Amino acid sequence: MSKRQRDSLFAEVERHQQQQQQQQRLQASQAEPESVPAYRPSKEPRGRPTHLIQPLVPTFPYTLDQELNCSSEVHPYQGSATGEAQAAALTYRSSQRGGESSSFSTLKGFDPRRSTPEAILSIPGNEMGLRAFDTEGLFCPYPTSTHIEELCASIFRSHRETNQYRVEELQALRWKIFSREEVHAYQNKSMDEMWQHCAVRLTDAVQYVVEFAKRIPGFRQLGQNDQIALLKSGSMEVVLVRMSRIFNTENSTVFFDGKFAGTELFKSLACGDFIASVFDFAHSLCALRLTEQQVALFSALVLINADRPCLEDRDRVLRVRKDVELALSHILHRDNQESLLHKLYQKVALLKNLCTLHIEKLRWFRQYYPLTVHSLFPPLYKELFVSDTDIHTMVTL
Numbered sequence: 001m002s003k004r005q006r007d008s009l010f011a012e013v014e015r016h017q018q019q020q021q022q023q024q025r026l027q028a029s030q031a032e033p034e035s036v037p038a039y040r041p042s043k044e045p046r047g048r049p050t051h052l053i054q055p056l057v058p059t060f061p062y063t064l065d066q067e068l069n070c071s072s073e074v075h076p077y078q079g080s081a082t083g084e085a086q087a088a089a090l091t092y093r094s095s096q097r098g099g100e101s102s103s104f105s106t107l108k109g110f111d112p113r114r115s116t117p118e119a120i121l122s123i124p125g126n127e128m129g130l131r132a133f134d135t136e137g138l139f140c141p142y143p144t145s146t147h148i149e150e151l152c153a154s155i156f157r158s159h160r161e162t163n164q165y166r167v168e169e170l171q172a173l174r175w176k177i178f179s180r181e182e183v184h185a186y187q188n189k190s191m192d193e194m195w196q197h198c199a200v201r202l203t204d205a206v207q208y209v210v211e212f213a214k215r216i217p218g219f220r221q222l223g224q225n226d227q228i229a230l231l232k233s234g235s236m237e238v239v240l241v242r243m244s245r246i247f248n249t250e251n252s253t254v255f256f257d258g259k260f261a262g263t264e265l266f267k268s269l270a271c272g273d274f275i276a277s278v279f280d281f282a283h284s285l286c287a288l289r290l291t292e293q294q295v296a297l298f299s300a301l302v303l304i305n306a307d308r309p310c311l312e313d314r315d316r317v318l319r320v321r322k323d324v325e326l327a328l329s330h331i332l333h334r335d336n337q338e339s340l341l342h343k344l345y346q347k348v349a350l351l352k353n354l355c356t357l358h359i360e361k362l363r364w365f366r367q368y369y370p371l372t373v374h375s376l377f378p379p380l381y382k383e384l385f386v387s388d389t390d391i392h393t394m395v396t397l
Ligand code: HC3
Pocket: 163, 164, 165, 195, 196, 198, 199, 201, 202, 205, 239, 240, 242, 243, 246, 254, 255, 256, 269, 275, 278, 361
C-alpha cells in the first residue's frame, strides 16, 4: 500500500470513529431507542417523507439471494396520497402470512436453493402459482399470438405492480423542486456521506427491479445462478430505464428523495461526468415517448439477455429472451411504431456504457473510502456492483 493510500485509509478510520462516537452520543441523548432512524428496505413502509438527507444507520439485511428467495407480494399504492407518502404506502408482505397471494406471481413454497431446474420444470405451472402462459407458452417453440398477448399483459402487470412511483401521479408533483437551501444541504454533505446516501436509494430502487424480474414469466424457471447473473448485469440498467419515467425533460430533473432534483444536487458525489451522462440518457429515452407498456417490455428485454457473462444455461435464457423479443415487436407493431425497435436496441448499447462507467466510479471511490463501502454500503449494492475480486481486495486491505 502506498503512503498516500495508507494516509487516506487512516483518515477514513478516524472519520469513522468520530462518526460512531457522534452516533453514540446522539443515541444516548435520545430517550427512546426506537427514535434512531433505521434504513428500512422497501419491505416495510417508510413512516415519513425523506426530503432531506437523514442520518443513516446501516442495517441492511437484504442480499440478492434473500431477495430472490423471499416470496413477496408488492401492493401498488392506492388512494390520494402523493409522492414519498405513496411510496411509503407500497409495502411488501410475505405471502406466507396472510394467504392472500397475488394472482400469478407468488411461488408458494418454492425454494430455488432446494430445487433443481429439472424439478422446477416438472412442476405443473398452476401448482407453482403461475398462470397457464408460463407452462404452455414459454416452452412452446411456436407461440401463438394469444400466448404473446398474454405475455405482454403479464409483463406489463409485473411492471405496474413493482414500480416505486406512478407516472400520472408524479405529473402532479412536477412543481415540487428542491429549494436552493435544500440543494446546498446535499452539496455540503461530505463525499462519502452522499455516496452512502445514494447507494441506499439506488439499492431501494434495485429491490423493486428484482421483484419485477421475479414476475417476468420464465425468469423463475432459470437456474438460480443465472437469475443472479442476469440481475447483477441488468438491474442497474433497468433502474436507469425506470428513471426516464420520472424524469422531467422541461427542467432536466428527476424525482429523488421526494422532490425533483437536477444534476447539481449530486455534486458532492464528485462524478459529474457520470451524473451528466445518466441525465442525458434519461433525456434521450424520454424523447422516444414510450408508453408504459413499451417501457415494461423494454425493461424485460434489458434484463433477459443471453449475452450476459457467467450464464450457465444460455439456451434457456435465450428461449425466454426470444419470447420477450416477440412480445416487444408485437406491441410495437400493434402501436404502429415498429421504427422504435432499432432505436431501443441503440439504447441498450448506451446503457451498457453507463453501467461500465458506474462500476469505474465505484472502483475510484473505493480506493479512497474502502471502509465506507465495506461497512456502510448495503450488502445488495456490494453484491451487485462490487466484483468478487474487488470484495476480496476490500476485506484483505
Ligand atoms: C439518481 C440515481 C439513479 C436513478 C434512481 C431512480 C430515480 C430510478 C427510478 C426509481 O424508481 C427511483 C430512483 C431512485 C434512486 C435514483 C438513484 C440514486 C442515485 C443514482 C445516481 C445515478 C447516482 C449513482 C449512485 C452511486 C454512484 C452511489 O452508485
